[in-house]
Amino acid sequence: MFEVFLKEVKELLRDRKTLFFVIALPIVIFPVLFALLALLASKTTLEAEQKVHTYYIANAHLAPEFEERLFYHKSFKPYEGEERFESEQALVDAVRAGKIDVGVVIPNQFELGQPLTEQSRWQIVFNDAQSINFVYKRLETLIYKFAAQIRATSLKALGVPQSQHKALLTPIAVTKVDTADKRENYGEKIGAFIPYMLIPLVLMGASYPAIDLGAGEKERGTLETLLLTPVTRTQLVLGKFLTVLASSIACAVVTVSSLAVWIGIASGFGVLDSIKEAFASVSIWDYVLIFALLLPVAVMLSSLVLAISIYARTFKEAQNYMGPLSMLVFVPIVVSLMPNMSLTSLTAWIPITNVSLAIKEIIKGTVDYGAVAMIFVASALLAGALLTCCVRWFSRETVLFR
Template structure:
């Protein structure tokens, strides 16, 4: 078995495609892609924040303080064309001639004294994914509302401090019982397994396809079967090669992401993230890796069994697509809001590992639960590995 393992590893290391998938993708391509995505998202948000909006306003004389605030706001520019009705403004917004239209009624200043609300209308396109228009107009409206409130309270002889107490009779002081690690771990803890687990599957898929369907297509499988090695030893040698490739991809990715995060931290303020990552001890990091080992065994068994069944390299690739979708579904479940590690969720394969990794990052894990999940995943990996060995012994599968 060990000789088969050494032979398969040597062949994989000679294959440039394998090195691309196992080494180049995690070290260079994935960080570049994530960095590019972050850069583009930041640029899009920055452009949206800095954009100057063309606005039109009707009834500005009824709310001069509001009109002045909008007029001198750095993000607004008054339209040269005057619009009087909602329909005119809607048409201009749809045509792209106007970003926002504001209609102020003539009773804007009088309704509050009568115990009524003034109905203002804001016309804009809210379909954009990043849109600061409504927030900026709303902030200006709140500022004008405070002016109206102060005027009416003054008429009633209420001081500024009393008016604040009347409007907000209860002041809440927020005291967060969670530490920084737990707080940030809740936010990024679900993302880490979402990155690691698919990489464990991806790291197993390509070598498995080559060691099974690739051997069939090249006609070298028959030669291997003629060697004085039992089929059990042969398939186990291939299995451990796929397992090693899967774990290597995950490890290289973790090291690579840690390196790039440290590099980014030297250019940007990432003190909180650095502190949280530094708070994760060696024991928790080791447990995260150990949780991935039996999971990698499950994936390695599945992809190798599929590759053994497939007639050609292309057919094996076609089978990997549905498997990836099936593997993603439990990850989506783990990322759902308020999803916690309980006895019920601990019984769901892949979901249980993802939730355990999240709890380990947060520092709130129940280690007995981790042990149970590790044991259950290890048993499932053993069952699937046994099936893979049995599958490899069937002539009807090998020579379809």
């Protein structure tokens, strides 16, 4: 078995494609890709926030002070065309036509300086599908500040001392006291995305070598030669399996190590300092637990991809089978990202979902070690069953010589 393993490893190390997918791609391309995506996202967000948006106020004469505030705001400029949009529908049509970016409708009943008899409802017209919701927030803030000024004037006219305005308008102030520490907060927000990255990496690291060791051997006609050697089929398939498993784990370890190095470099320039500080309390024991949970997952996925590869007639056919498998792996990971999904006695038995939830709890620092032990046992039993099926699959002549 180990002779087969060493032979397969040597062949994979001679294959430039394998080295690229397992080593070069995780070390260089993934971190660079993530950095470019982050740079592009920050750049587009900054450009969108700095863009000056064209506005139009219907019935602007009813609130000249608000119009003046909006005129001098750095993010807005008035519409300079000849057309007039004095109704909600006219503003909707103008926004859809691209003549303005946002419109404000001041109702005809609004009279500045008059005693307030009822609530005045202003409307902000914009296209929320264009991801400019912060424009709405800015306008809403301006309107609330203008409303606060009107409120203060009205209360003063009623004879209420200014010192009592705050207590009268907000008799009870609520202060949030968060019992979660920084690690738990960050762990809840981004801890669920760590398995979303790690488990697909485990699958990717196993897929290419498995295709080459199964369908690739068939296509090259070397599988028959291996079967003639004085090695049992069980030893042969286990040797191939160990090669696929080693490649799978190596891909995940190399990628995570590479990302850790890049994050350390970014932290040296003052970037991601808060995240680095939050995860400083994650101990070596926690990382060992994460690796221990990923190990049976790697065994599961390596067994599956090797069985698929052995079944396929050609390299291309095996690649076609890997697509649906990738989707099936993503589904339980996505389930773990759903709101209110937590590690319970029920979710602890759902394959891959249980590991994803456990990794999130480990990152948060709120893990139940009893549940982790249960998950490890359940995953190990499933991994053993899948490996047994893979060995039996390899022993069938109808599979090997399709």
